Amino acid sequence: MSSVNLTDLIAALDPDGRxxxxxxDDLAAAIGAQNPGIEASALxxxxxxxxxxxEREGLWSASRTTTVRxxxxxxxxxxxxxxxxxxxxxxxxxxxxxxSELAGWAATLRLSATQRQLLLxxxxxxxxxxxxxxxxxxxxxxxxxxxxxxxAFDANPPRGGSxxxxxxxxxxxxxxxxxxxxxxxxxxxxSEIGQSSAVVCVENHATFRTLxxxxxxxxxxxxxxxxxxxxxxxxxxxxxxALPFPVTRLDYLGDxxxxxxxxATTACATAERAGIPAGPAERLWAMLVIQPPRPARPTSEAKxxxxxxxxxxxxxxxxxxLLVTGQAIPQEALRFDVLSDVPLAH
Numbered sequence: 208m209s210s211v212n213l214t215d216l217i218a219a220l221d222p223d224g225r226x227x228x229x230x231x232d233d234l235a236a237a238i239g240a241q242n243p244g245i246e247a248s249a250l251x252x253x254x255x256x257x258x259x260x261x262e263r264e265g266l267w268s269a270s271r272t273t274t275v276r277x278x279x280x281x282x283x284x285x286x287x288x289x290x291x292x293x294x295x296x297x298x299x300x301x302x303x304x305x306x307s308e309l310a311g312w313a314a315t316l317r318l319s320a321t322q323r324q325l326l327l328x329x330x331x332x333x334x335x336x337x338x339x340x341x342x343x344x345x346x347x348x349x350x351x352x353x354x355x356x357x358x359a360f361d362a363n364p365p366r367g368g369s370x371x372x373x374x375x376x377x378x379x380x381x382x383x384x385x386x387x388x389x390x391x392x393x394x395x396x397x398s399e400i401g402q403s404s405a406v407v408c409v410e411n412h413a414t415f416r417t418l419x420x421x422x423x424x425x426x427x428x429x430x431x432x433x434x435x436x437x438x439x440x441x442x443x444x445x446x447x448x449a450l451p452f453p454v455t456r457l458d459y460l461g462d463x464x465x466x467x468x469x470x471a472t473t474a475c476a477t478a479e480r481a482g483i484p485a486g487p488a489e490r491l492w493a494m495l496v497i498q499p500p501r502p503a504r505p506t507s508e509a510k511x512x513x514x515x516x517x518x519x520x521x522x523x524x525x526x527x528x529l530l531v532t533g534q535a536i537p538q539e540a541l542r543f544d545v546l547s548d549v550p551l552a553h
Contacts, residue, residue, distance in 0.1 A: 211238055211257045213266060221288045228358070231275055231282045234258070249504065251280035252466060255439065258283055265289070268362030272347065272389065274440050279466065281438030287358065301326050306333045312376055325367045328353040329377065339383045349384035360384075391443040393434040393450065396422040403453035404431035407488050408478075410438060410461045410470060414538045421546045429551050430458065441474040447483045458488035463495055463526055464535035465506045468514040475517075489519045490551050495536055496522045496529070498545070503535035 219237045220229050235254045239245060245253055254277070261267050269283035276282075298317035305314055309330055318326065332353055333339060350359040350366075359365060360379075364372040371377045379385055393406070396419065407430040409415050415435040422428040431452060436443055447454050457478040461467040475485035506514070511530040515523045529535065 211242060211253065211260075213257070213261055213264065215241055216257070216261075217266060217288065226288045228285045228287050230285050231258075231277070234286060235277070248278065251277040251282065255280050255282055258286060261286070262362075268366075270358055271361040271363075271442075274437075276438060279438060279462075281440045285358075287362070299323070301330075303327065303330070305330050306338070308333055308338065308381060313371075316370065318370070322367050322371055325354065325359075325371060325377075329382065332382075336383075339381060341383055343383050343385055345387050346379060346384045349382050353382075388445040388449075389440070389443040391434055391446040391450075392436075393432050394419055395432045396428045396430060400431060400452045402431070403455050405456040405458055406430055406432045406434055406447070406450075406454050407458045407460065407491075408434040408436060408444070408474065409459075409538060410436060410467065411538055414460070414541065417541070417543050417546065420543060421551075424547070436470075436474060439470055439473070441470065441477045444474055444477040444483075445481050447478055448481050454483050457483050457485035458491075459485060460488045460491045460495070460538055460541075462535065462537045463492075463500075463529060464503050464537075465510070465514060465530060467535075467538075468517060468526075472517045487517065487519055489521075491541065492519055492522050494545065494549065495538060495541055496525045498536050498540035500529055500534035500536050503533055505533035506530040 216234075216237055219241065220233065221227070231254060234257070235250055238254060238257060239247075239250055242253075258267075258269050262269055267286040267288045269287075270285050271283070273284040274281045275284050298319060300315060301313060301318060301323050304310075305326075309326065313326055316322075346360040346365075347357040350361075351357040353359075354366070356366075365377075367377065392415075407418060409418060412435060415433055418433045422430060422433065432450070434444070434447075434457075444457070447457060457475065459471050459474050459478075461471040461474070471487070478485035508527075508531055511527045514530065515526045518526055
């Protein structure tokens with residue numbers, strides 16, 4: 208994977224140092240222009256990794272609730288560049304009387320113009336609402352009310368950074384708002400739901416429909432429902448606990464390639480944070496690994512071993528060999544006719 212020079216990239220995206228939002232496609236164009244050796248098919252993955260690296264280094268924040276799909280990769284729809292601190296943007300105290308909810312910790316802080324804007328907006332909102340005596344709303348709605356920017360609270364920490372956002376400072380509880388999980392796309396396998404059961408989750412729409420078709424033809428299907436996450440957007444799995452029946456386990460099937468295995472581990476980690484045990488759909492992976500492969504970018508031996516450690520032990524060696532020799536098998540290889548007459552239970 209190519210390593211993008213973040214300094215040069217920001218100079219191209221924000222030559223005046225003003226900050227602001229840039230679409231993922233603008234980021235991709237700038238990366239491609241500066242790194243002509245990157246193949247077009249690999250560019251979306253490079254963009255994804257670059258966005259994450261820039262966030263870790265505090266250079267920008269990425270949208271959390273809106274995404275775009277480029278090839279097989281799901282990207283944040285936009286990033287918000289922080290911009291350079293200019294002489295006119297000196298760190299100064301807020302300089303006005305603050306509500307009691309803020310005064311104890313914020314009165315003497317030296318803040319940037321952006322931070323002062325947020326703090327003053329919160330101060331005014333607390334005054335108008337008598338300390339937040341209003342119904343709870345989504346973070347996007349509160350962000351727009353306060354700052355006329357519905358994306359302002361998408362990053363973690365939200366706009367204003369850790370200087371303002373901490374358990375004893377600004378919180379979503381104080382602002383009477385909450386992050387709402389992205390809805391999970393799922394369909395029941397049987398006409399009656401209610402009893403606790405496992406759910407199988409896939410990454411691609413064709414496999415989602417095929418599994419529903421296969422499972423609905425079975426008298427005793429091993430899963431009560433089929434769920435679908437779109438590429439790297441695994442956040443909807445946070446909603447598993449809210450399904451109208453108790454989910455006992457999430458069994459996951461992804462693509463057998465480096466990106467697919469990374470998504471699979473993230474998906475299962477997301478489910479487990481929601482209190483749902485999760486792991487590979489063992490029988491489906493055992494069938495996938497023996498399907499015809501296609502060419503792919505080779506994976507190093509060390510990385511391949513790391514990725515396949517998540518898989519059932521019975522398929523790890525085959526999967527590792529595929530990755531190292533530059534082969535991949537998408538989940539669409541498990542066609543309806545491949546799945547229709549075989550047992551799928553563990």
